[in-house]
Amino acid sequence: MKKIAVGLVGVTGYTGMELTRLMENHPHMELTRVTSRSEAGKPLRAVYPFLQGLKSGDIVITEPDPADLAANCDLVFLAVPHGAAMETAAALRAKDLKVVDLSADFRLHDVATFREWYKSEHTQTDCLAEAVYGLPELHADAVKGAKLIANPGCYPTASILALAPALRHGFIETGGIVIDAKSGTSGAGRKAAVGSLYCEVADTFKPYNLTKHRHTPEIEQELSLLAGVDITVSFNPHLLPVNRGILATIYTQPKEGVSFDAIRAAYEADYAPHTFVRVLPQGSLPELRSVRGTMFCDIALMHDPRTGRLIIVSAIDNLCRGASGQAIANANLMCGLPLETGLWCAPMVP
Amino acid sequence: MKKIAVGLVGVTGYTGMELTRLMENHPHMELTRVTSRSEAGKPLRAVYPFLQGLKSGDIVITEPDPADLAANCDLVFLAVPHGAAMETAAALRAKDLKVVDLSADFRLHDVATFREWYKSEHTQTDCLAEAVYGLPELHADAVKGAKLIANPGCYPTASILALAPALRHGFIETGGIVIDAKSGTSGAGRKAAVGSLYCEVADTFKPYNLTKHRHTPEIEQELSLLAGVDITVSFNPHLLPVNRGILATIYTQPKEGVSFDAIRAAYEADYAPHTFVRVLPQGSLPELRSVRGTMFCDIALMHDPRTGRLIIVSAIDNLCRGASGQAIANANLMCGLPLETGLWCAPMVP
């Protein structure tokens, strides 16, 4: 079987790095182009010495030229900042390339919401109209037929998967949901910034962007669709001194008369067909290392008899499930391959 | 001025270690006894090589003998596990020694609550009756006259200080409070256990003891006293890959008509006389390193206009403010010294 040729626009960030890692062993896809304006002309191993001896290490970095990408790729991943992705996606779609965009540019269906949270206009509303929000457990059928995927954000992936069954089945109150989320530092990206220096992050811990993080409207959009009513959440992120991983502790209130057993049964049933979501047995709790390097989203359900609350804890690897791995999963579906292709592995522990 | 002679029962744990560190520069107290059954007979520097050349390094470890302690100390710190502390405290009180107990044995005023959460009987109810809960910002006057101090737990210190003004002034609903707390690993103690190994904690993050942590009733006791009504909280701890520090993110609901400005003003006024509590200016958020090695409790107040919530974030050093430093602060007050004596310093950053 001839391999599907894929391109990667924006290789110098952590999501680009992760995508090249995962692509090394993909049985049916092949990286044919990687682009970076600043590093064009070098083999990838000159930028990432750890790729020496690997297939991707020998790829020569090119400028991100749509014509060249169209001539050499069947599908392109965009790992560039939001705002920049919009134009590139449109240019590639104009050449009928399949596109998986890892930025936020096509995640929000409503342009007013986009404007409010991202402080800029959406200039590619045609593309926006055809884009599919690529959370496979929710939208696999749409993804299979899509040409442009808005790859979900890392926090939204962990939050939405954790809450989907509870909201879909109407088990919990839709008001008052609190998402206390903690992320590894790769989520801050690979740009030189004092706040991301080792000595500013190691051996400490802190909240940031409380009540104001841009992933909030994305979470609310998908939760509202699931619940059938508008949902406002209190979403509050924190920065962890680890490289990878997101853990969300979510506080909810079951509706009167809903039993905890019914909730657990629904979670297990809903996710039974989805091998990358693991509903943990009673007494077991997620942790970051259990999903390191994988596509797994681990979910635990805790009932607190003292307060009546249902606490849901979820964990993902923000670079793999929360970005590049999920992008490949979407690309798999778009190309008629099984979701898991090239992505199945055990977590790296320790 | 002759120095106050103090003893330390239980030197081999992290709180004992921290107490020897802090005592090195105390201008009016002197460690005259440190005890450990397993290490008796050795100089302290044989157990803690980093104390070579320091005053405490030359102290010879002794067995924990009440008569010997009474003959050589004015005040004794107990840094032994709960259960064990109870009997030792009673023996030392029988000799009229001042005692600061770092364990949980005298923190809960109600023996039934103690039995329920600690699964054992309280055998020293006379001592319990005279014990004062040693959170100086709340109970300084009682501490000054006390002979036996129940030194607060680390999570309760961070949680109670964060919520005290809001509850004292009746600003927030007393139901539905959520405390999402994150602690460094020294909180797990210095006992050999697979779960506390470097390779089980580093580069990961996880919740533990959700809804069941023993610090819950201690938090509820003090919050209920402040509010004047019984309060049940949802308290949920997580384990951080850092040595020291606790950060609590607390979700509350202001009562109808209470303005955020009024809340902030009350926090600033209430804590103005308390140099070790720092109410951060609007826009500044606590982080662990800002309090590392210090007695500071940093508190931020965030109003979320989208959900109406008041989010309170607090941070302490679990070993210093959450244990040994606070124990010395209480001892200072018991001995007629200013609270800050020997404890004032800048945090170690980075």
Added chain:
Amino acid sequence: MKKIAVGLVGVTGYTGMELTRLMENHPHMELTRVTSRSEAGKPLRAVYPFLQGLKSGDIVITEPDPADLAANCDLVFLAVPHGAAMETAAALRAKDLKVVDLSADFRLHDVATFREWYKSEHTQTDCLAEAVYGLPELHADAVKGAKLIANPGCYPTASILALAPALRHGFIETGGIVIDAKSGTSGAGRKAAVGSLYCEVADTFKPYNLTKHRHTPEIEQELSLLAGVDITVSFNPHLLPVNRGILATIYTQPKEGVSFDAIRAAYEADYAPHTFVRVLPQGSLPELRSVRGTMFCDIALMHDPRTGRLIIVSAIDNLCRGASGQAIANANLMCGLPLETGLWCAPMVP
């Protein structure tokens, strides 16, 4: 093709954990037995929750019974402490099972040297006589025909591969070699010990076992065979606050008249056929993350014109290349498979 059935004796340590991780995606081998005396009867996922949903998670742990292993396995990996491995290996060899022993029991050809460094007698000298030291780049042909493999230690793997070409070709003085080695904490094993606690290892760094580490004679044995003369090295390990990885900085003296270019050329030529050894280009230096989770041994050569020294730096993942991955590579060769089978992947960065 029917899969080769393999067993793992000793699943509760980090090397056992790593072997189950790597086996998940092996295309031609299948774990049929995992053993642990303390955990027998449980499914593996009860001990390692991160294996839920994976093939190995459902394997029920058994007692290490040679008859049962012989009935169900073609080859057995021993991941038990030295001393214990000896007897088990003999019992399995008596049933003609292929054995890869990850312990030190069969690494030293000379029983007197074993006695001196391990303070115990070797009781299985027949097995010792047939054992092959399984460093594939040096002994692949012998490994292919072997029934019992002594899987190399982690430090020896990094040290021997770094020095092999220089000694084989007689480029450097055989006296005065210094190996300054640094290892991640998983090398200390998964036993509960105060010295391996997170709070004893994180945010610090220290040498240990200077001049006395048991990997010294193993390194000297192989270097002496390569050089054709007896070699004594100064081997000195340090403990790093990371989970995985060994980096060795090796100080040597080129012989009079040997050019640095000749040395580099020999390294590149010697390792050209060996895909898992990467001789880095001039100016590039190894680091732990570049080999994380992989079989790669990265080697850099530095000439210091000021002192005349040749400095060799090598890096491996101590759990993968330094233990379980190398064990699988040896098993591959013993079973007629290509060395790389199931082991090829990009490093996990970051």
Added chain:
Amino acid sequence: MKKIAVGLVGVTGYTGMELTRLMENHPHMELTRVTSRSEAGKPLRAVYPFLQGLKSGDIVITEPDPADLAANCDLVFLAVPHGAAMETAAALRAKDLKVVDLSADFRLHDVATFREWYKSEHTQTDCLAEAVYGLPELHADAVKGAKLIANPGCYPTASILALAPALRHGFIETGGIVIDAKSGTSGAGRKAAVGSLYCEVADTFKPYNLTKHRHTPEIEQELSLLAGVDITVSFNPHLLPVNRGILATIYTQPKEGVSFDAIRAAYEADYAPHTFVRVLPQGSLPELRSVRGTMFCDIALMHDPRTGRLIIVSAIDNLCRGASGQAIANANLMCGLPLETGLWCAPMVP
């Protein structure tokens, strides 16, 4: 006693940060000026929120104006990059201010060596002529009378103190010395750079600048003075995933006939008067945490009977002993105060 007024030029780096931390409790010095071109006009707590409530937090940052510094300070610390320090020092010396320069500008006595390693001309040779190399254990008398101190580099401090007695007494060969040094990441400074990001440093380890680090000539200068002959060393640094600390493992060859006991006795005697150098007892080894936040330099001596080598291990805190603490110690001596003033404390463990 009126406090000595001191200024700090360059407060935004880690050494500036550390100096403000240490100054908080200095009994006889007071920070009256802190400068930064980029942050002038703000109170220091606006830049360093962790200084809220502390004395230094209220200091308003000023431009580095020599006239203003002269009017308000008795002594000035320079914590600016090399090159920049040279001119500022000259301007301050022209106003007869005492200066402690933390940069490398006045450390090398020989301008040709400076030019070779720093690739620039020395423009202030008059100042260079009066500068004293401020390693107190070697040059305390000169420091007491000095007006301009070249504060030693971090690696040189650890290396020179470790080797001084051995070379002073002629115990070891002066050729072939290898210094394998490992440093925490704060040594790389607080500038935004991809290579210093958390995700580039955490969970990895690597050598850097092998054979080429600029601290090499500084080490050689002082070792040569001690030995009375020119010494060339092989100095090789590595980057540790910790915030603070340097550990150097040093490989030497004792001269024929020199006993290990004589060496140990000389180290203990030489350093007996120097409270900040701790020669560890036989069997004890330095580690970074044992010196964290302190002025201690811990030194261990190991004899390897198999190779005949003497291995010396030393550890310091690079920010305190290797920079700002040592700067204050020198300032203490220059102002007639005991060396230890304001600097005595126990290390922060854990």
